[in-house]
Amino acid sequence: MREFDYQRVTDVSGALALLGDDPDARFLGGGTNLVDLMKTGVERPARLVDIRRLPLDRIEAGEDGGLRIGATVTNSDLAAHPEVRRRYPALAQAVLAGASGQLRNMATVGGNLLQRTRCGYFGDVSRPCNKRVPGSGCPAIEGEHHNHAILGASGHCVAVHPSDMGVALAAFDAVVSYETADGPGELPLSEFYLPVGDTPHLETALPSGALITGVTLPPAPVAAHSRYRxxxxRASYAFAIGSVAAAVDVRDGAVHDVRLAFGAVASRPWRARTAERTLIGAQAGAEAFAAAADAELTAAEPLPHNAYKVTLMRNLMVAVLTELTEEAAR
Known part of the structure; x- marks a missing residue:
């Protein structure tokens, strides 16, 4: 590991100033991803700006039913918060599914959104990788790709985003807040992650030097009856090969509202909007759920060794929606 400077900050303006002075600096939250990448040489920051003492560690419930989650809230605190569990249970479940207790105690909400892919080629500095070294190639396409993308990939990168939390946030229209030297800004999570295209090294739409300050979940009554699967x-802590965040509101047998997002199938949490549109107004049941899943997965372009994910995601979505519908009918 190369030598680096370390500075701890207690206010947002100070953090932004330190990062602005050094293009090779990085913000440090829990370090559960960044420090690992520094050890392998993927990340080589000249300075770490420790933001754990910034006043961004609160979860605030809005009277309208939404939530405001600070960027330095730990994953453990997020999963345990009573309003998260009541209003957005799929989010709490996603966080608990995402890592061991030790990691959840350290990892932060902002850092979770910015974690890098776990593709083995990305993490091996002896191998080419367009995400790590633009233009060097994507060996996963012809090599090991059984856990790689089936949706939204390109010939330049087929890696998947590893976040479980991000999948639940995507399902419920989360908005990311940030600060820059020029002032505050916001990005809907649907616009936060950039499409892969021919620039997979450009991962988010955050302005240069921006600091994530929080995530807002707008009111979503349907989210109170939600699930993350x-x-x-393996049964113990591991990254997903496929996941679903789902919520459904059925009235008089028909789907009145539904939210769906997939994980481990694309370079970003994948909002299944085609499936949602297909289901609105349909009679709730396995047949309609399967048809909606098929409509979403029509766009899938699997590689030779990850085609199983198409069937996996279809079955997973049908199973979760069926469970939610049957529970609501009891």
Whole structure:
């Protein structure tokens, strides 16, 4: 690991000033992803700006039913918060599914959104990777890709985003707030992550030097009856091979409102809007759920060794929506 400067800050303006003075600086939250990447040489910051003491560690419930979550809230605190569990249970479930207790105690909300892919080629500095070294190639396409993208990928990168939390946030129209030297700004999560295209090294739409300050979840009554389901290759802590965040409101047998997002299938949390549109007004049941999943997955372009994800995601979505519908009918 190369030598680096370390500075701790207690106010947002100070943090922005330190990062602005040094293009090779990085903000440090829990360090559960950044420090690992520094050890392998993927990240080589000249300075770490520790933001854990910034006043951004609160979760505030709005009277309208939404939530405001500070960027330095730990994943453990997020999952345990009573209003998160009551208003957005799928979010609490996603966080609990995402990591071990030790990691959740350190990892922050802002850092979770910015974590990098766990593709083995990205993490191996001896191998080419367009995300790490633009223009060097994507060996995963012809190599090991059984856990890679089936949606929204390109010939330049087929890696998937690893966040569980981000999938639930995507389902409920989260908005990311940030600060820059020029003032505050906001990005809907649907616009936060950039499409892969031919520039996979450009991952988010955050302005240069921006500091994430929080995430806002707008009111969503349907979210109170939601679930996050994750499939992984072992029962213990592991990254997903496929996941679904789902919420559904059924009235008189028909789908009145539904939210769906997929994880581990694209370079960003994948909002399943085609499936949502297909389901609105449909009679709730396995047949309609399967048709909606098929409509969403029509766009899938699997590689030779990850085509199983198409069937996996179809079955997963049908199962979760069926469970939610049957529970609501009891």
């Amino acid at each position: 994750k499939v992984r290759e």
